[in-house]
Structure formats: structure tokens, C-alpha cells
Amino acid sequence: MWHYQAPLRDMRFVLQRVLQADQSWSRCLAFAELDLDTADAVLAEAGRFASEILQPLNGPADLQGCTLAADGSVRTPDGYRAAYQAFVEGGWPALPCDPAWGGQGLPLLVDAAMREMLSASNHGWTMYPDLLHGAYETIKAHADDALKARYLPKIASGEWLAAMALTEPQAGSDLGLLRTRAEPQPDGSLRVSGSKIFISGGEHDLTDNIVHLVLCRLPDAPPGTKGISLALVPKLLPDGTRNAMVCDGIEKKMGIKGSATCAMRYEAATGWLIGAPHRGLAAMFLMMNSARLHVGLQGLGHQEMATQNALRYAYERLQMRAARRPEGAAPAAADPIAWHPAMRHTLLRLQALTEAHRVIAYRAAQCIDEAHHQADDARRQRAAALAALLTPLVKASLTRQGFEAASAALQVFGGYGYTHDYGIEQTVRDARIAMVYEGTNEIQAIDLLTRKVLADGGSALGLLLDDLQAEAARCEAEPALADFGAALRAQCGRAREATAAVQAAVATDAEAPLRVADAYLLGLTHLLQAWAFAASARAAREDSDAAWAAAKTERMRYGLQWLLPESAAPWQQVCLAAQRTLPMLTLPG
Structure with a gap:
């Protein structure tokens, strides 16, 4: 009963008719040869991957969850690793990355549409690759050449995954309170020591290596956020040995149970500085802003998933005679609940807001593309200002509606919606976290x-x-x-x-x-x-x-x-x- 059909028709409409994406691409040297038919083909294949590979894993993974072994290793739900290998083999992690680093060089707008589909089908699984692009952008913009050469190709391809290590027990939204220390070494490396909590994908079995970007303090750091540095701390060191980090536990959560949310401990782990000392927060904002757009897309995915399943169910569920029936409807003792005004209000609200929010989210992604790739400098600056304005709004508004849409859709299912078998209760639980993480x-x-x-x-x-x-x-x-x-x-x-x-x-x-x-x-x-x-x-x-x-x-x-x-x-x-x-x-x- 619970399944996903990628909204490719509406995606094409937004790209072509509303945003006129092909005209925007023609003004960007990197995308000048891209056309809408090519984008359509990419999104159609992404929709197939989402509906045929990811969505069937969603319900079972919610019941199974992740498992922490005695040695600190984490096992993800059955099917996750195979799905991720198929994702990498399909070249999906590299979609918006620079061809110079092994990427496909497609617009972030196309990547955003893909991520909407992934999140709709399986939010828990999507948590693992969702941090890749932000890590890629941060390393690309701020790391030295040696770190770029060592890590960017592996991250762009998806061969290695990444984790963002910000939060500590005493430092949630106030990062100025963090205590993780980084001691410089004679060879130019750092020894990173401290504990982090709520680290999505801090440990798992999808890839051999996990690249942690860790906020920390150098010995001469001033207090507050002006004293934060950023270190790259890999799970596996360049010689293949295990770094001195360990997963102390995984959270038992309300939702996204297929995502390993880890408590990580760094015990003089080897790392390398990214960017200038005490300027780590500015560097990390590249990753955080990317993550905030992706979280907004998670909210959009939940809206779409909840809406289309509620609509299908409302046409199948027969209850009472409707006061107004479609012209030519055959006589019947009961009508679909979709014909009753209360349900029409609910379903029309879900549809109207989902479709409107798709336009808003895709416009934000388009602005980011234009800010980086428009040939005209004035256009780039204008797009950058709009992207900065839209990013927090997309994150907050779409995640709020993602949860509210799931809750409203549950009402369409009635008592059945409160049971696991019908799928919508999991969407309600999964959607709620997006209003909290990556900045409430x-x-x-x-x-x-x-x-x-x-x-x-x-x-x-x-x-x-x-x-x-x-x-x-x-x-x-x-x-x-x-x-x-x-x-x-x-x-x-x-x-x-x-x-x-x-x-x-x-x-x-x-x-x-x-x-x-x-x-x-x-x-x-x-x-x-x-x-x-x-x-x-x-x-x-x-x-x-x-x-x-x-x-x-x-x-x-x-x-x-x-x-x-x-x-x-x-x-x-x-x-x-x-x-x-x-x-x-x-x-x-």
C-alpha cells in the first residue's frame, strides 16, 4: 500500500516553465551544454532508484535499526550497504561535483531534485550521503592542496563518506562552549581529543573510511566562537591503520532509525587543519549551509510522500455518501472519502503547499548555482545574496510543513494511520527531527x-x-x-x-x-x-x-x-x- 512515485511531471514543470532553468544554465559556462531532456533522463533514473531500491528498505529498516558491536563498529539495517554500493556505482554522489575532482559537473538544482526523491523514499538511508556534498565543498574551498588531492576524489565519488562533528553535551546550538582540543604536532598534523554527540553517520559499515570534519580548539584559541578551528580527522589514516576514534554509543531515537546517530570519542586522533587557525566556523558554514538546503529537501520529500499516499488512500477508502459527487458518478452506497469536503480541504492543502514548496526549494538551489557559475559578476553577487536569504527560510519552512503534512496525512488514514503497516506513522516520526538538527x-x-x-x-x-x-x-x-x-x-x-x-x-x-x-x-x-x-x-x-x-x-x-x-x-x-x-x-x- 505504501509506495513512492517520483513526481517527475511536476519537477519538469518547475524546471522548465516556472524557473526556466535551461535559460539560466545557458548563462553559466559550466552548464552551457546541459538541456532539459538530459536533466529529465537523470531525474527519471534517480526516481527509479528511489522507488525501486530505497523505498522497499524504509519500513523494514525502521523496525530493525542500527546495531552497535562491542568493538564500537556499527551495522546498518539489511540492504543499506548494497543500496549504497549501487548508489556509488551509478555515479550519484558525484552529480554536482567538479569534473576536476571526478564529479559530473551537473547543477545543484538537478541534485536537489534527486535528493528530494531520496529523502521521500528513505530518509534514514539518505542521511549517510546527504553530508557528502557539504564536506566536498568545505575541503575544496579551505583545505590545502595535499588534503584536497588525498580526500576530494574519494569523497566526490562516494567511495568514502563524511561526518560533521559539531555538537558536544554542553555545546548544542552554542558552539562557543565546545571543548574538544587539537594539539599541533611537529609534522604539521594535529592530535584531536574530545567527545561529540549526535554525529550522524559517525560510524557505519557503508564505506571503509569516514572523513570526520571536527570543530575543535587549538591551545592558543581565544574564547567563544572566534577560537574554533576545523580539523579533518579520518577513520582510516593514509597508511590504512585505524585512527584513535571510537563510537561510544548510538542513540535510540524517535525516527530515522536506519541512520546511525553516534556519540564519538577522539583520543588524540590524528587530523589536519582545514583553513586558517581559529577560523573553523566560517569554513564549516559551507558544510552547514549545504546541509540546511538538504534538510529542507528532506521536509519537501516528506510532504510529497505523505501527500501522494494520502491521496491514493482517500480514493480507495469508501465511507458514506458525499453531499456533492462528480458528474456522471455511478450510484453507490458509499463514496471515496476524497469526495467529502473535510478531506478535500486536507488533500488540496497538502498538494498546494507541496507544489509551492518545490518551487521555493528549487529556486534556492538555482540561486546557489548562479552564485557560483553565472558568467556575469553582478548576476553572481545578486544570486549569492538571494541564496543566503532563502537558505534559512527553506530549511525552517519546508521542515515545518514536512512534519505538519505528515500529521495531516495521518488523519486521512484515520485509525489505520496510527499503525505501522500503513507507513504514515513512520513518516510523522522521521519528519520531526528535521525541525531540530542543522540549526533548529x-x-x-x-x-x-x-x-x-x-x-x-x-x-x-x-x-x-x-x-x-x-x-x-x-x-x-x-x-x-x-x-x-x-x-x-x-x-x-x-x-x-x-x-x-x-x-x-x-x-x-x-x-x-x-x-x-x-x-x-x-x-x-x-x-x-x-x-x-x-x-x-x-x-x-x-x-x-x-x-x-x-x-x-x-x-x-x-x-x-x-x-x-x-x-x-x-x-x-x-x-x-x-x-x-x-x-x-x-x-x-
């Missing part, structure tokens, strides 16, 4: 408002609003889409008003932006949803399949009419930033 959604909201909006005086936001207002004007020029354009223009106005209110409040109240950061992120999410609804409806008018285009437009108009009014509350909360304060908490008793 609250931290993403603070980052968005304080660092990406207020810090530059709203410059990047202004670029985004210019783009969105241009889309509003295009829709307003077509009478059938004028309501989309008007709604999008109104959302842009509310965003400007709310931003001005926070800018005014922060002058006398430093806590003001922190109080309303969550509401501000939610407001911008509604703004981008309004854009996705409008852009998709306009693009659908160019589609040759009239029936498909009409159904797409109906879903986008449902989002416009029924979902967008929810934006009123967060925008109002932000505009009242200066007038409303928060009481301090008191413990009970």
Missing part, C-alpha cells in the same frame, strides 16, 4: 531576520521583493491571473511594512527582532508561497496538456484563496514588535 528552526528564524535582513539594511530582501513584484506585474497583465498578481503585490507590501517596523523597534529594543523572528519567517514563507502560487498558475498557461494545466491552476488558486489568508496573523505580530513584550517565565511551585 528557531535559530533559522533568528538568522534570517537579524543576519540576512537587518544586517544589510534589507538590501537582499529588496532584491527578492523586486523579483516578486515583477511576477505580480506579469500576472496582473493577464485578466485570468489578476487575483494572483494582486495578492502577491499585497504580500510584498506587508513584508516591507513589517520589516520597517522591526527596523524601527530594534533601535530602542534589542530583543524586538528575537521576539518576532519566528513570525517574520512565517510571514516571508507566506510571501514566497504567494509567489509560487502565482508563478505556477502563470506558467501552467503555457503547458500543452490542458487538463493537467487546469488542475494545477485550481490547486494554486486553492492556495491563494484558502491558505494565503493565514498570513495576516504573523505579519500583524511582526508589525507590533515594538509594542508587545514577553513576560519572563517562572517555574511551577
